[in-house]
Amino acid sequence: MSAIPVAVQPVPMGRSVRIGLIAGAVSVYLCAVGIVGGFEGRNVVTGVVRLGRAMLILVAVAAGYALARPRRDESGQLIRTPLGSAVAGGATAGAVTGAALGALLLFIDNVEQGVFVALGRGLAELLSLGQSAPVGALLLVIGTAALGAIGGGLALLPATLRRPLLVGVAAVIGMSLAEPLLSPIFSELNLESGWLFESGGLAVTGAVVVFLVAAGISYLRAREGTAVRDRLARLPTAGLTSLRIVGVLVVLAILAVLPLLVGGFVSLVLTFVGLYVLLGLGLNIVVGYAGLLDLGYVAFFAVGAYTTAVLTSTESFLVTDEATRFAEAGAMGFWLALPIVVVVAVIIGLLIGAPVLRLRGDYLAIVTLGFGEIVRTLVLSDWLSPWLGGAQGVIQIPPVPPEAADFRDPQRLYYLILFFSLVAAYISYRLADSRVGRAWAAMREDEPVAEAMGVSVIKYKLLAFAMGAAIGCLGGAFFATLLGSIFPASFSLQVSINVLAVLVLGGMGSIPGVLVGSFVLVGLPELLREFREFRLLIFGAVLVAIMILKPEGLLPNVRRRRELHVEELEEEQYERRVGDEETGAPVLKASPNPEPPS
């Protein structure tokens, strides 16, 4: 293709003000809901900046940055911004942002606390830098204008410098947030971490080191990246496979030693992540592979938990003999119960699958949603309470393995869950690339045509539900033994939604995606304590952002990526088609790119 003509034009004033207003609104919002005040308790670089103020700084810089990046006009013409305008525009946008914050400051100073609890003395102090309100407001405007100008200038830096800078800053923030996870590891390994971490954030030296290392790596990657990618592309398939195996082994090694290093609490969090990995892998077969949108997946989770509970609890109706009760054992041990749990779940899976065989898409989703609720209502009901305990649930479920004495050792359970997750992942991986997996994929793509190719839709839908149930019930079984008692409230619609969100976040049909999705959705909010209060708010925002920027999920499988980035592919395809004229394939669709290549 010929070089794209680029125009250089200054940013119009209106645009600067508009972006400044957006950034101002974001800043004021962050203050008003209490995020800024709440996060100020967390150090980023100890003694220099705390998280609340860091967020406001980032917003102001981002405003200038967004303003000065190359933009497109209505005709798609690319427009660059000259340096002077970038700095001036950035300063304007920053000043508008600051003005919004300044107005907020004056408002807090003059009006007594009202609806917004977060708008109080603490926030006023944070914003005014300890000065009186009018002076503080002025300082805010000047400060944010400078930040905006920096953002504007940053946007014009050549990519080789800009990337490392941004990566370095991101690394500093990321490392400081990971402090509660990393500090215990350092002390466990008897490593000196005083230079790196200090009172819950990075020490100054640590921040400098982290910044330099991250920026350096980014710089080198940008310089060597293309060469590495070329070399990867030239690797033979066998080489790629062994590379992938090495990658999997590294991840496994990390997963294996992690709970030894991070201590009890984080281990417990990881165990919960593991539960969601199991649930996610199960649902991935139903939704990701077979395309059956199941919103009642919690049913299998509940079946697994309740079957385990009833079979192993010492308080279960199955235990009638007083002697056994004293022996602190249920009707049977966990390992004996587990196969029965799986069989029961598969039967329930088939029972739920059978009536919905004829339904597709939205209808299937609604009906399965109902099934999930029915299961919850059943375990809550008085009718079944002699066996399932009703609202009292089932208690006295012994831990696994019972020799682990009184305390429920999360690290032990972690390894069990890890083992079963690996088995489930292996099964998923094998199935995806088999006759069964292809039949599922065909069914997902076009059900009637799949049937015309000889796929028995009934058989493969039931098979998908059964497999999903068999894997998901394991999550329930471990959940029951982990907590020792289960109650109907744990099996709400929210579980179904969370598991589906894990899939969407990680990427439908992607096994590594399930791992990443579970960690981000279940693990992170537990580890970032300050965030917990706002977790739903933040997750809402993150989910929206991911769906806009990466609709195929964080670690997509190839198919979904292609499906959702049609435009880019069409362009690519157009170029390829023009490239091999000799095949004489007719260009039927109007190409998205009107310019003929020279």
Added chain:
Amino acid sequence: MSPLLETQNLSKSFGGLAAVDEVDFHADAGEIVSVIGPNGAGKTTLFNIVTGFYEHERGRITFDGHNIAGMKPNQITKLGIARTFQAVRLFPNMTVLENVMVGRHARTRSGITGAILRLPWTVKEERTTRERAQEILGFFGRGLRRREEDMAGELAYADRRRLEIARAMATEPKLLLLDEPTAGMNKREKDEIIELVGRLRRELGYTVVLIEHDMPVVKGVSDRVVALDFGRKIAEGTYEDVSRNERVIEAYLGKEHEETA
């Protein structure tokens, strides 16, 4: 010898409108039959009934000695009928090769146990499935083989039509139903399809029934032509006979003459 496919008094209506009305149709083994008729004549409905997509209301359908009326599409495919669709219906987000491999479903047996444990015979079956699929793609020259790892949805139009035929071939049919295989193609590609249909019979022993609008193609491939109009069979015979039949000219060619005149 009884015909490979035979329908007697086959009828199907949609909301009181007879889409297929008392149609007696047959195709002998090794024959190439074209079904012609104006839009809405019931050609595709006939295909849909024969392949089990629609349930018929009255009449008999026998294929290769089996009564296939009321069977599910996958069972009919297993007996040996394969089809393509008027508007190409591939699995767009599966690779070209995978599309064809799905076609092997009816002729393979591996289940989940084999796939999970990689039992030796499953591995072997998977390998033969792949090889057979590649062989079938090779039937169409180098074009499709070269793109076997690309997504089917990325193919150019003519290749999509070819791939759909390849997928149908993978089911090892005795009878192949092609629904307007040359729609949207240029002259050269149409000639290719004519040649392909001939090869399918010659090299693979298929019986082929095709719905076709393009008269030169019909003339080029057919042993026998069946004309439908308003769900009824109005003529049957060689291309020359049918094209001279007055009812056909009135229903089909005649209208076209008027339109172009």
